[in-house]
Amino acid sequence: MGPLKGIRVIELQGIGPGPFCGMMLADMGAELIRIDRAASAGRPAGKDILARGRRSVAVDLKHPQGIEAVLRLVETADVLIEGFRPGVMERLGLGPDVCLARNTRLVYGRMTGWGQHGTMAQAAGHDINYISLSGALHAIGEEGGKPVPPLNLVGDFGGGGMLLAFGIAAALVERATSGKGQVVDAAMTDGSALLMNGLFPGMQTGQWRPERGTNMLDGGAHFYGSYETRDGKYISIGSIEPQFYALLLEKTGLADDPALAKQMARADWPALKEKLTTVFRTKTRDEWDTIMLGSDVCYAPILPFAEAVEHPHNQARGTFVEVDGLKQAAPAPRFSRTAPEVPVPAAAPGQHTREVLAGAGFDAAETDALLASGAIA
Numbered sequence: 558m559g560p561l562k563g564i565r566v567i568e569l570q571g572i573g574p575g576p577f578c579g580m581m582l583a584d585m586g587a588e589l590i591r592i593d594r595a596a597s598a599g600r601p602a603g604k605d606i607l608a609r610g611r612r613s614v615a616v617d618l619k620h621p622q623g624i625e626a627v628l629r630l631v632e633t634a635d636v637l638i639e640g641f642r643p644g645v646m647e648r649l650g651l652g653p654d655v656c657l658a659r660n661t662r663l664v665y666g667r668m669t670g671w672g673q674h675g676t677m678a679q680a681a682g683h684d685i686n687y688i689s690l691s692g693a694l695h696a697i698g699e700e701g702g703k704p705v706p707p708l709n710l711v712g713d714f715g716g717g718g719m720l721l722a723f724g725i726a727a728a729l730v731e732r733a734t735s736g737k738g739q740v741v742d743a744a745m746t747d748g749s750a751l752l753m754n755g756l757f758p759g760m761q762t763g764q765w766r767p768e769r770g771t772n773m774l775d776g777g778a779h780f781y782g783s784y785e786t787r788d789g790k791y792i793s794i795g796s797i798e799p800q801f802y803a804l805l806l807e808k809t810g811l812a813d814d815p816a817l818a819k820q821m822a823r824a825d826w827p828a829l830k831e832k833l834t835t836v837f838r839t840k841t842r843d844e845w846d847t848i849m850l851g852s853d854v855c856y857a858p859i860l861p862f863a864e865a866v867e868h869p870h871n872q873a874r875g876t877f878v879e880v881d882g883l884k885q886a887a888p889a890p891r892f893s894r895t896a897p898e899v900p901v902p903a904a905a906p907g908q909h910t911r912e913v914l915a916g917a918g919f920d921a922a923e924t925d926a927l928l929a930s931g932a933i934a
Contacts, residue, residue, distance in 0.1 A: 559586020559897035575640030575668045576607040578927035583610030584888035584897050590913055592616050598934035600786050606885045606901035615907030615934040616725050622932035624650045631656050639670040641888030643678050653740045662847040663738040664728040672744030684712035693753050700770030709755030716748025779829035788843035795855035805854045809836045907934050
């Protein structure tokens with residue numbers, strides 16, 4: 558089931574954004590075959606949510622017969638995903654020219670931090686470095702403080718894995734017309750810059766101040782941010798529109814305070830934030846839930862994972878599922894006709910080597926010979 562049912566994806570084992578992209582494609586019904594390292598065969602599957610929905614083949618990519626085995630799998634595939642530094646796949650003998658020569662309809666997805674070319678292309682890096690160079694990290698943090706990494710959500714997952722999944726889906730749509738595959742070059746610097754496009758205009762017109770924590774969406778505004786409650790928990794407020802702001806003042810008992818009347822008086826925001834800080838500390842988070850949750854204040858409690866899983870709204874939506882004893886986000890988005898199935902847990906490296914090769918046309922003798930040579934495991 559799922560809208561990508563019938564699409565076969567070969568995924569070279571990686572970390573972070575590549576597996577996230579693979580998870581998204583698998584969640585949507587694609588058949589994911591992960592090429593694990595032969596040396597890892599026999600290890601337990603582990604609890605890796607990003608690796609859900611795959612079958613695993615263990616291959617020695619330094620063995621010529623191992624490379625040939627992967628190329629034969631490529632001949633049967635719609636998509637290949639790799640996340641090595643530029644040039645590594647070419648040196649292995651699995652570069653796009655070789656793979657597309659074996660399968661002209663192949664969509665070849667490449668996931669890197671800096672991209673396939675550019676002055677930084679060969680440098681090591683991580684999410685924090687990529688979003689630094691794109692201008693994203695500079696904007697995130699408290700007033701007067703240093704930039705604060707937003708976990709690794711902006712570079713690895715939003716600007717990386719999700720970008721590559723979108724690029725692959727777009728290339729598959731184009732292939733339906735042209736009949737030809739192509740290379741998709743997804744870079745986390747590009748993706749995290751793309752995520753900032755909504756803010757870049759304000760940074761160039763003076764509407765967005767360069768000082769962190771002084772703008773409407775970065776915690777500078779009293780009506781858009783997080784507040785501590787009496788019991789040491791936290792709530793979030795996003796009352797941007799005038800009607801929502803008026804409701805916020807009403808429900809906090811501050812509607813008659815003239816100081817709060819001028820919502821967009823930027824110079825007053827720090828003082829007004831202090832007023833709201835004081836008010837929100839007078840009640841527990843649950844008490845504020847009773848007053849505000851479900852209203853047009855634009856309010857929600859800030860929940861740790863354990864509470865998010867149990868929240869009634871998330872329960873009603875089925876936002877989380879449990880797979881192999883591990884609670885995790887369900888496949889998304891939702892589809893009216895081609896609803897994805899609940900994903901299967903991560904496979905052990907090499908768990909499906911024989912099964913996958915047989916499905917790709919390898920006979921038992923060929924597989925036995927490859928196992929004996931160490932090309933696969």
